[in-house]
Amino acid sequence: MGRRLKFSNPKLKRILLAIAAVAVFAVGAAAFIWTKYEVTTVTVNGNRHYTSEQIKEIVMEGNYGHNSLYLHYKYRNKSDLNIPFVQTMDVDIVSPSEISITVYEKAIAGYVEYLGRYMYFDKDGIVVESTTTQARDLPYVTGLKFDHVVMYEKLPVEDDQIFKEILSVTQLLSKYGIQTDKIYFDPNRDITLYFDKAKVQLGSMESIDEKMAGLRDIIPRLGGLSGTLDMRDYTEDRGNAKSFFQRDDVQKHAAISENSIIDSVSENEVSVSGNS
Known part of the structure; x- marks a missing residue:
């Protein structure tokens, strides 16, 4: 038969008992924390x-x-x-x-596409993120010219003042609840917004707030039309401010003012009538 282990050294016995007590306490504390702090x-x-x-x-x-x-x-x-x-x-x-x-x-002003990846930049043009995923809720910016991209460095465009313009445009889009597919800056820094089949020429940054405010009211009237809305000369303080929409398949223009709506669309023309 096996012998029962006896501890003749009282000091060793106390040490082992202390270790056992600590172990029991630790297990109990762990069990308490595990159950008490379970997230629901x-x-x-x-x-x-x-x-x-x-x-x-x-x-x-x-x-x-x-x-x-x-x-x-x-x-x-x-x-x-x-x-x-x-x-x-x-x-x-x-x-x-x-x-x-x-x-x-991360504070992101917009993103560009480069070598199959989407490069997201902040208000200063510094690239803060690179993914293969396109974020539809952020402005997709095109027209910028650069030959390389380095993470956490500024996009090497010719004039980095354009980033202030991008930030202003994106802030106004957010302010007026406008969701655009793409923002395009041409070589003269004139701005064009893309919405499904339609594009909106905003021109320069002059009166950009008024243009955005007017665009917010005009967009629902365009429906699924394919064409170009010219708002380059739009100013709210002209009293009867107008923008012109040209369908892709016809040469006629439709004048869209704040007091008019598109009431019919035929194969050859866009008909506009007054609201009053």
């Missing part, structure tokens, strides 16, 4: 490019992803997340079972 409620703020569900999946991945204490310390002062468009995130403990995730996204 999550709120997400500051997210634009990702849905709240996507942010939850990103933050709460892994074996300990549902523990609020673990998440809080994991994302504390962490800035290099390697998540496209996200600068950093904070995870705050509202209660042991509830966390609040605050997303701080």
Whole structure:
């Protein structure tokens, strides 16, 4: 029969008992933290490019992803997340079972396409992101001339003042709730916006706020028409400001004023009548 192990050294016995007590306490504490701090409620703020569900999946991945204490310390002062468009995130403990995730996204003014990738830049023209994914909720800018792109450096365009114009245009698009497919700057820095089958010539930055305000009211009247809306000479203070729309398949122009609507479209012309 086997012998029972006896500890004749009282000091060793006390040490082993202390170790056992610490181990039991540690296991108990871990079990308490695991159950007490299990996340059941999550709120997400500051997210634009990702849905709240996507942010939850990103933050709460892994074996300990549902523990609020673990998440809080994991994302504390962490800035290099390697998540496209996200600068950093904070995870705050509202209660042991509830966390609040605050997303701080990179400030992006627009993006260009280069060698099959989309290069996203900030208000100063500095490239802050490069992906193969096109973000439809951000302005796609074309017409800029450059021969190379370096991450975290400014796009090497001839005149970097154009980035101020891009920022102004994108801010006004947001202000008036206008969603455009593409912004084009020609060699003279005149601006053209693209909407499905139609394009809008805004011209220079002169009276750009008034042009955008007028465009907001005009866009619904164009419907699915294919053609060009000329707003290069549009100014709101002319009283009866007009823009001209030319369909691609005809040579006639339709004058669209603030008091007129498109009331019929035939094969050969666009008919416009007054609202009054």
